[in-house]
Amino acid sequence: MLINILNYLIMKKSVFLIIFFFSITILRGQEKDTLFFNLDKYYTISPTIISNLINKNYLEIIELQKKLMSHTNTNGYIYFIGDGFLTKGLKPKKVQSIKDYVENRKFYLDGKYNKIVDEGKLRDSLTDKYKIFFVSGDEFISPRVLEYHSYYPLREGDKDIDNTIKDTLYFKLDNDYVYKPEDGYKSKYISIDYLIRDNSKDEVFFFKELEKVKALKPREVLSLKDFIRSSRFYDENKSHKLKEMYLMKFMNDYVIYLVNNKKEYLKVEPSVVIED
Structure with a gap:
């Protein structure tokens, strides 16, 4: 009986020491320079x-x-x-x-x-x-x-005076992920030119067309779908997958063009409207 009690106490002490040293290791790992x-x-x-x-x-x-x-x-x-x-x-x-x-x-x-x-x-x-x-x-x-x-x-x-020194991003207007709705689209507050598929019901990210330009020579035309879904503003595991406001703020620091199949370059401005 005494031996069993001693074995139990030794085992309990060993478990305590393991937990103690494991906790110290975690705390050290969390320390910042x-x-x-x-x-x-x-x-x-x-x-x-x-x-x-x-x-x-x-x-x-x-x-x-x-x-x-x-x-x-x-x-x-x-x-x-x-x-x-x-x-x-x-x-x-x-x-x-x-x-x-x-x-x-x-x-x-x-x-x-x-x-x-x-x-x-x-x-x-x-x-x-x-x-x-x-x-x-x-x-x-x-x-x-x-x-x-x-x-x-x-x-x-x-x-309002915006920062004029910006880089430019070109995205394909594929009419699948980013598209111009037929007959236009109007929220309760504003007319919307181009939508994206990842919008939620409450927050709507959209582009407003500013002008059409020709004869630009972009080095690369990106997929907007790939760009957004690989960004920190998108999380596939959440019910509200896209952080529309953060995406708008980020993209406002660039000059944005949508490129259609006619090789027209549509200069656009990103924005978000919150629906009631």
Whole structure:
């Protein structure tokens, strides 16, 4: 009887040790490397370091953005909110410029000319991957929110000014996946020129035709179906498979042409309407 009890206790202790070391291994695997960045007063904007930032109205924010843009010569800036704690006593081996880190082709949208930061790439390769500290003297600020904010569209009077430096994407107008509905299609709010098959009932992604152009020479005409279904905006395993709003935001950072079988190039503008 005593031997059985001892064997039981030994086995229980062994199981506990296995679980303990397994848990430690998982926690170590979840640890992130740390990056330290300088605070750039024109590129890193935060209510944590700028007094009364949250009290500024829309027009004041626009003026602030114009001032930032004149100094940074970029399409946007880093916005963060600190976690409420100031850490001291850290000894970073290297403190980097976050502007230099972010503003390189690694984080830009795909293309030859784009200098527009892809927020998805930034999340995957920076904000979700590393523990980040901003260095202010001997104090270290860890952000609980860190985002990239684009200046565009800029507000000028009653007009919106969009970023004009964009790469171009050409998609085949195959009348199967992307198509012009017979007799047109109208939502409750807007006339729609071209639809796609992956729309949900509540959110409708569509293209508005702007103009017809001839004699363009695209290097490649893509399948819109393949492009969308292989993107991060589409998940086959979800009931609402397509993130229409995110797709629209992404595609608005490109010049888009639909190419029909007459070799006409239809310049289009992506948009989304939410149906009641």
